[in-house]
Amino acid sequence: MTSRSVDREDPDRLYIVTGGRSRVDEDSIDIVSLIVSECDPTPGMQSEHVKILRMCTNPMAVVEIAAELGLPVSVVKILLCDLLDTGRITARHPTAAPAKTKLPEPAILKQVLLGLENL
Amino acid sequence: MDLKTSDRVTAPLRSTASNGLKIVIVGGFGVGKTTMVRSVSEIRPLSTEEVMTRAGVGIDDAAGVRDKTTTTVAFDFGRISLNDQMVLYLFGAPGQQRFWFLWDRLFSGTLGAVVLVDTRRVEDSWYAIDRLEHHGMPFIVARNDFGGPAYRLEDIRKALDLSEDIPLIDCDARERDSSKKVLITLVNHLYSLSTAQTGGR
Ligand SMILES: Nc1nc2c(ncn2[C@@H]2O[C@H](COP(=O)(O)OP(=O)(O)OP(=O)(O)O)[C@@H](O)[C@H]2O)c(=O)[nH]1
Ligand SMILES: [Mg+2]
Numbered sequence: 001m002t003s004r005s006v007d008r009e010d011p012d013r014l015y016i017v018t019g020g021r022s023r024v025d026e027d028s029i030d031i032v033s034l035i036v037s038e039c040d041p042t043p044g045m046q047s048e049h050v051k052i053l054r055m056c057t058n059p060m061a062v063v064e065i066a067a068e069l070g071l072p073v074s075v076v077k078i079l080l081c082d083l084l085d086t087g088r089i090t091a092r093h094p095t096a097a098p099a100k101t102k103l104p105e106p107a108i109l110k111q112v113l114l115g116l117e118n119l
Numbered sequence: 120m121d122l123k124t125s126d127r128v129t130a131p132l133r134s135t136a137s138n139g140l141k142i143v144i145v146g147g148f149g150v151g152k153t154t155m156v157r158s159v160s161e162i163r164p165l166s167t168e169e170v171m172t173r174a175g176v177g178i179d180d181a182a183g184v185r186d187k188t189t190t191t192v193a194f195d196f197g198r199i200s201l202n203d204q205m206v207l208y209l210f211g212a213p214g215q216q217r218f219w220f221l222w223d224r225l226f227s228g229t230l231g232a233v234v235l236v237d238t239r240r241v242e243d244s245w246y247a248i249d250r251l252e253h254h255g256m257p258f259i260v261a262r263n264d265f266g267g268p269a270y271r272l273e274d275i276r277k278a279l280d281l282s283e284d285i286p287l288i289d290c291d292a293r294e295r296d297s298s299k300k301v302l303i304t305l306v307n308h309l310y311s312l313s314t315a316q317t318g319g320r
Contacts, residue, residue: 031225032139032208034132058131061139061208063196067165072191073225074170092137094228103257103313104230112140112230113306115201119159119299 026077034059034092035080048079049088056089130162135203142305143210143226145251146235147243151263151292152211153195155235158298160197160209168193169221192218194225209302214247222254231309232258233301235292238270241278248279259286259308261301 036059041050052065066076083089103109144152156164170189192213199207210226212218232251236244244260251258262275270278272287281287286308291297 030139030228032141032206034136034139034206058134059136060132061198061206063167063208064165064198067167067196072168072170092139094139094141103309103316106310106313106317109230109306109310109313111205112201112207113303113310115199115205115207116299116303116306119199119295 141229145247150235155292156197164195166195261290
């Protein structure tokens, strides 16, 4: 899938999609945070929210949601913050690399190796 | 457009999946990043993008965005379920300059990186290697063989000014086993770095 370029996207449309929100603790959401729906969509819900709730009946990474919706990652994070705020979704955040400059524990890397070798 | 379940671009993850991990494959234009992602991914590569507003764009990129309010960087990715909990996401990322402004936002917490090198254009990798070092991101280098002149790996190491402790290997990004070996080499490298770090404490 080739996603649309946002350069050509109407800024008003992006504004509408995110409800004009820009105050977001989106830093807490990683691009590989796994999102899980905690409820069904309800009538009158914004269509992007509906799509996300439908998509995430099984865990789905933020980047996958972005690719499916054809929206930039930062816009998707804002949508997710809304849903998180209202408890409609939960997020399973990565635990491998707690600090920016710290390497993951050897035990975690061993598990990664094992997974790769079993491919 | 209404997508049927079978048309969905991503097959669902296991319900127990809880820990997403990242590895980034960087390299110059056409060096085989997407090919490598495709050869090991359990889903076909997806593509997405990130935008940055003018205010967040670095000085040397400002000229390029004079008439725009945003700049966009596209990247593609694939996925490997490692076990019931861990899911590894592989990102193919362009080595171009503006991409690195988004590194912290997109790729902080990345385990490590693979720098793909085409020996016909070794200089394309200089910038990527420099940036990874700047970000303190561990990496290995893989030569994707396009059948150019048969340089020895040690010559490539010299051309890249790569220190001896950074693994440098050959690969064919089209081959699943070869790409798998590249990832295993990277994680082995991270493992020794991590053990050294833990042991040194
Ligand atoms: N001979 C040979 N060709 C390869 C190899 N890997 C990739 N290719 C080919 O090289 C071309 C470019 O590969 P891509 O995977 O699209 O490269 P990329 O780095 O994603 O390119 P951009 O995203 O455009 O920068 C494709 O036609 C591949 O089939 C390889 O190991 N050997
Ligand atoms: Mg590509």
